[in-house]
Amino acid sequence: xxxxxxxxxxxxxxxxxxxxTVHYALxxxxxxxxxxxxxxxxxxxxxxxxxxxxxxxxxxxxSATLGVVVIGLASSxxxxxxxxxxxxxxxxxxxxxxxxxxxxxxxxxxxxxxLLDKGVDGLIVMPADPEANSEFYTRLTDEGTQFVFVDRHVxxxxxxxxxxxxxxxxxxxxRHLVQSxxxxxxxxxxxxxxxxxxxxxxxxNGCNQALQEAGLEAALVxxxxxxxxxxxxxxxxxxxxxxxxxxxxxxxxxxxAVHDGLxxxxxxxxxxxxxxxxxxxxxxxxxxxxxxxxxxxPLTTIRQPTRExxxxxVRLLFRRLEEGDGAPLPRQRLSLxxxxxxxxxx
Amino acid sequence: xxxxxxxxxxxxxxxxxxxxTVHYALxxxxxxxxxxxxxxxxxxxxxxxxxxxxxxxxxxxxSATLGVVVIGLASSxxxxxxxxxxxxxxxxxxxxxxxxxxxxxxxxxxxxxxLLDKGVDGLIVMPADPEANSEFYTRLTDEGTQFVFVDRHVxxxxxxxxxxxxxxxxxxxxRHLVQSxxxxxxxxxxxxxxxxxxxxxxxxNGCNQALQEAGLEAALVxxxxxxxxxxxxxxxxxxxxxxxxxxxxxxxxxxxAVHDGLxxxxxxxxxxxxxxxxxxxxxxxxxxxxxxxxxxxPLTTIRQPTRExxxxxVRLLFRRLEEGDGAPLPRQRLSLxxxxxxxxxx
DNA sequence: ATAATGTGCCTAATCGGTTAAGCAAGGCGG
DNA sequence: CCGCCTTGCTTAACCGATTAGGCACATTAT
Numbered sequence: 086x087x088x089x090x091x092x093x094x095x096x097x098x099x100x101x102x103x104x105x106t107v108h109y110a111l112x113x114x115x116x117x118x119x120x121x122x123x124x125x126x127x128x129x130x131x132x133x134x135x136x137x138x139x140x141x142x143x144x145x146x147x148s149a150t151l152g153v154v155v156i157g158l159a160s161s162x163x164x165x166x167x168x169x170x171x172x173x174x175x176x177x178x179x180x181x182x183x184x185x186x187x188x189x190x191x192x193x194x195x196x197x198x199x200l201l202d203k204g205v206d207g208l209i210v211m212p213a214d215p216e217a218n219s220e221f222y223t224r225l226t227d228e229g230t231q232f233v234f235v236d237r238h239v240x241x242x243x244x245x246x247x248x249x250x251x252x253x254x255x256x257x258x259x260r261h262l263v264q265s266x267x268x269x270x271x272x273x274x275x276x277x278x279x280x281x282x283x284x285x286x287x288x289x290n291g292c293n294q295a296l297q298e299a300g301l302e303a304a305l306v307x308x309x310x311x312x313x314x315x316x317x318x319x320x321x322x323x324x325x326x327x328x329x330x331x332x333x334x335x336x337x338x339x340x341x342a343v344h345d346g347l348x349x350x351x352x353x354x355x356x357x358x359x360x361x362x363x364x365x366x367x368x369x370x371x372x373x374x375x376x377x378x379x380x381x382x383p384l385t386t387i388r389q390p391t392r393e394x395x396x397x398x399v400r401l402l403f404r405r406l407e408e409g410d411g412a413p414l415p416r417q418r419l420s421l422x423x424x425x426x427x428x429x430x431x
Numbered sequence: 432x433x434x435x436x437x438x439x440x441x442x443x444x445x446x447x448x449x450x451x452t453v454h455y456a457l458x459x460x461x462x463x464x465x466x467x468x469x470x471x472x473x474x475x476x477x478x479x480x481x482x483x484x485x486x487x488x489x490x491x492x493x494s495a496t497l498g499v500v501v502i503g504l505a506s507s508x509x510x511x512x513x514x515x516x517x518x519x520x521x522x523x524x525x526x527x528x529x530x531x532x533x534x535x536x537x538x539x540x541x542x543x544x545x546l547l548d549k550g551v552d553g554l555i556v557m558p559a560d561p562e563a564n565s566e567f568y569t570r571l572t573d574e575g576t577q578f579v580f581v582d583r584h585v586x587x588x589x590x591x592x593x594x595x596x597x598x599x600x601x602x603x604x605x606r607h608l609v610q611s612x613x614x615x616x617x618x619x620x621x622x623x624x625x626x627x628x629x630x631x632x633x634x635x636n637g638c639n640q641a642l643q644e645a646g647l648e649a650a651l652v653x654x655x656x657x658x659x660x661x662x663x664x665x666x667x668x669x670x671x672x673x674x675x676x677x678x679x680x681x682x683x684x685x686x687x688a689v690h691d692g693l694x695x696x697x698x699x700x701x702x703x704x705x706x707x708x709x710x711x712x713x714x715x716x717x718x719x720x721x722x723x724x725x726x727x728x729p730l731t732t733i734r735q736p737t738r739e740x741x742x743x744x745v746r747l748l749f750r751r752l753e754e755g756d757g758a759p760l761p762r763q764r765l766s767l768x769x770x771x772x773x774x775x776x777x
Numbered sequence: 778a779t780a781a782t783g784t785g786c787c788t789a790a791t792c793g794g795t796t797a798a799g800c801a802a803g804g805c806g807g
Numbered sequence: 808c809c810g811c812c813t814t815g816c817t818t819a820a821c822c823g824a825t826t827a828g829g830c831a832c833a834t835t836a837t
Contacts, residue, residue, distance in 0.1 A: 106816060183526075379722040438824080491792085
């Protein structure tokens, strides 16, 4: 059964007035007598009128819709950021047109194109590979598309972005290890591609900064030379295991894993080697993934302000969408503060 | 900077032909000479033409967009179902307009209205409260809206739905406990509202069925009388603790928790009381949430086919959207098979 | 040679809501 | 009584893609 079309014309016909009058009455604009307004509202109610927002969008050149491109949904990090976006978007009476790129920058481009063709007012993007698409982004912003990037700042881009203050996060992790009396810290990182990412690099730098402040030497880094993209956990397990077998048993007493998954694998390898966590080695993760609170031992980690990241992204986007005729807004790169969550692994 | 409008008219003007010809050339329909088609394509490329999908939707009365309403995003169950939906929708060249109801049936209604006003072709809904909104759903389907429900079957509704076969899941859990030599099983359920839900009831029934087949008596159920909506884990901890304090120490040797969160709390209470898992009591959960594999001991649980649920929902929806002029399709209620994941808690 | 068919392109209407412009009636001041 | 403003409503033109219908000319069939 096709939905029967109860549009403004139908109401107009019903009342013997013009479509324009119906429009003015319904939207409470223009000049309509109280009596007429009343009759229109009643007729609309009676006929079950619903506005066609597609038509409105076409005319208004605005769709009250935001395009959101994420890498995936499976991790709780993404999910919470998205909830933050959703909540804020709802407050602004906007909807969310969501697609996953699954980490493929080509697919990401196609999705962005599609979303723009569908008339989204602005875009919030978790870039799959900022470098690969940076030219593409630039072209679009030049044409007037409003972007906000989440999770990663895109270098050389004149667009707003929101991310965790990874430097601060790394610093918190490092300082915590120092304050727990640790002297030699090992940082566990992921595969080469990931390692180049600015966020991971910042975490490492932050950690080293804390070590330096305490007069300790910079951390030894595990992970740079792995060509393939292992699952974090498995990679960390193997890397730490090999490191220990290579005779580094007494070589470190603290570990900062730049992702919780890496911490899980690390602890597994340590335990297997007869080292106790946290007595012999303290381990600090990053992300506060769901399992971390339940891990054995419960993992000390750095929690990202995920919901806020999403909310701020929306706020930044609307700031631009509502941009008056004043001077163009300066680019904003927000770095939100993460928090140390102390549990039993340190 | 406003995006400059390169529409079909612009191309037509450029070439001195009509908009219709441009349209035929671009969409490869109608009758256009090869030469003209070529010139149109080049001009489109050169001017950077992009189709306005809003206009297309208005005209075609189809938007290539699905509306998706979920309760939330935070749990990995939702996230995976959504990934399944996203993947399948992408295959069908449709986008996903997503909103969260956060469990509020009133908000859910408003969102559904909005999505329909925005012209979605169909809806996939995780009902916040099937009973509360069932009349609303019925009215909409009567008007021709296509629904597919996910996670819960809506009683009395003439709409398709996809969910886990909870009866089977409960049966698998129960049978596994039986095969582990357990004789007296306790089922841990949640607060009253949740308890009424058909899914939880089905899990319980399935479990009892397995017990019955083994000639054992039906499970004792914990949880019905709790008025408030505690967090699962905390509730289970308290309930099991009280149950033990009430002198039930030897009263059971197996537990089926209808959500993993309940299992976590249960195990905590058991361990605290000096009972060993799985030696003294086997525990089986449901959902295979992220922490379960990392729990101590790693939790035996029932894994739902989440991605498939999302994919099947989309498939069912398209079956209806593409419905020919043939006889109306019969309602389908898919129950997908869950799987037992054996770990160390049993 | 004439009719039938096909080709290549165009005009105009449509989808439904919005908006500039304007018209007629009533009120008011001068 | 005339000019001017206000009120209440209308007409028509958008927004951009789609589509029914049609016209002129070329090709083929009869």
